[in-house]
Amino acid sequence: PKKYQDIYPIAFDADMDGLIAETLRVLRHWMDHGVRIFRVDNPHTKPVVFWERVIADINATDPDVIFLAEAFTRPAMMHTLAQIGFQQSYTYFTWRTTKEELTEYLSELSGEAASYMRPNFFANTPDILHEFLQHGGRPAFALRAVLAATLSPTWGIYSGYELAENTPVREGSEEYLDSEKYQLKARDWDTPDSIAPLITQLNTIRRRHPALQRLRNLRFHHTDNNAVIAYSKRTGDDTVLVVVNLDPHHTQEATVSLDMPQLGLERHESLSVHDELTGETYHWSSNNYVRLEPGRAPAHVFHVRRSAPQTGGTTP
Known part of the structure; x- marks a missing residue:
């Protein structure tokens, strides 16, 4: 150009x-x-x-x-x-x-x-x-x-x-x-x-x-809001899940529907997700609510682990 x-x-x-x-x-x-x-x-x-x-x-x-x-x-x-x-x-x-x-x-x-x-x-x-x-x-x-x-x-x-x-x-x-x-x-x-x-x-x-x-391990997960994108990467026993608000001007909310096998998990399993940006830990299932605010929490970068079965799961 x-x-x-x-x-x-x-x-x-x-x-x-x-x-x-x-x-x-x-x-x-x-x-x-x-x-x-x-x-x-x-x-x-x-x-x-x-x-x-x-x-x-x-x-x-x-x-x-x-x-x-x-x-x-x-x-x-x-x-x-x-x-x-x-x-x-x-x-x-x-x-x-x-x-x-x-x-x-x-x-x-x-x-x-x-x-x-x-x-x-x-x-x-x-x-x-x-x-x-x-x-x-x-x-x-x-x-x-x-x-x-x-x-x-x-x-x-x-x-x-x-x-x-x-x-x-x-x-x-x-x-x-x-x-x-x-x-x-x-x-x-x-x-x-x-x-x-x-x-x-x-x-x-x-x-x-x-x-x-790695690059070839990238997998995308469904969200019900086009302003929120979710994707994961898994290598061996290391799994990272990222959720990003693509709107720099407004807070966005979404339900993230996880493709559990891509995370190395069974569909019915629950998981512990530790946000590497904030230090907070949440308990998630296959469908999860997120709220991401520009300037405060524009994204989650989660380290994913198996956890004991638990109903539901939200992030504030």
Whole structure:
């Protein structure tokens, strides 16, 4: 979506071998200084074979080096870049904001494509401040962080996300006002409005639960409110259930109907769910009431355990 008119395009067909050799020299220079992850800007605008040869050469000697494709382009090309060597890829997560959009898109990413394409869910980027964040304020930043951190094994944020910076250069634009691409910015990282504590919590939860470090184990559960999404991940004996209010402006209520076998449970069993965000524990069955309030409790991130049979189950 961006036009870089101040960048001179390189003629890759003039001396492909020479360009590959010089690119490898530059990459290995920075690898010698400890760099192990390279974010490649717009790789889809260069010959695919160029990246295939470069990545293969690097990974032949350094298999731990990761190449992230910053390619917002046609799905077929994004999949091709993953298949020829890019270990991670930007995705359309930024533009998927509704329950239907998220369910459809994540079902695609966690299906057959997961065998070769590893998504990296950036909630924002230096170029992209989505209107959902512009108009949703701090609660929007919080709920999108929960989604990114629990839906994908890898997630990220651009500097300033913690402070809910959401002013565009103009209405209708996804560009930041006072973009950090063009200046150094001083920030008050100690402001009480920062969502940094939430981000720290989410990363702690991710380290604690192997289930969140996988993609193909994602399963969605029914809710009777389109503003509330529920999904789970299970790996071995570790099960995490997430319920998120997708509306940054209003409190939402819903009944969550659990697909119990996907949680490793019988349909008649009850379960103990411990909210890793609040420390509270509830006793649930297959159908459960939730009430999620933006700014206070936008989501539940539950650790699921079997419990003694119990009738019903609610959360305040």
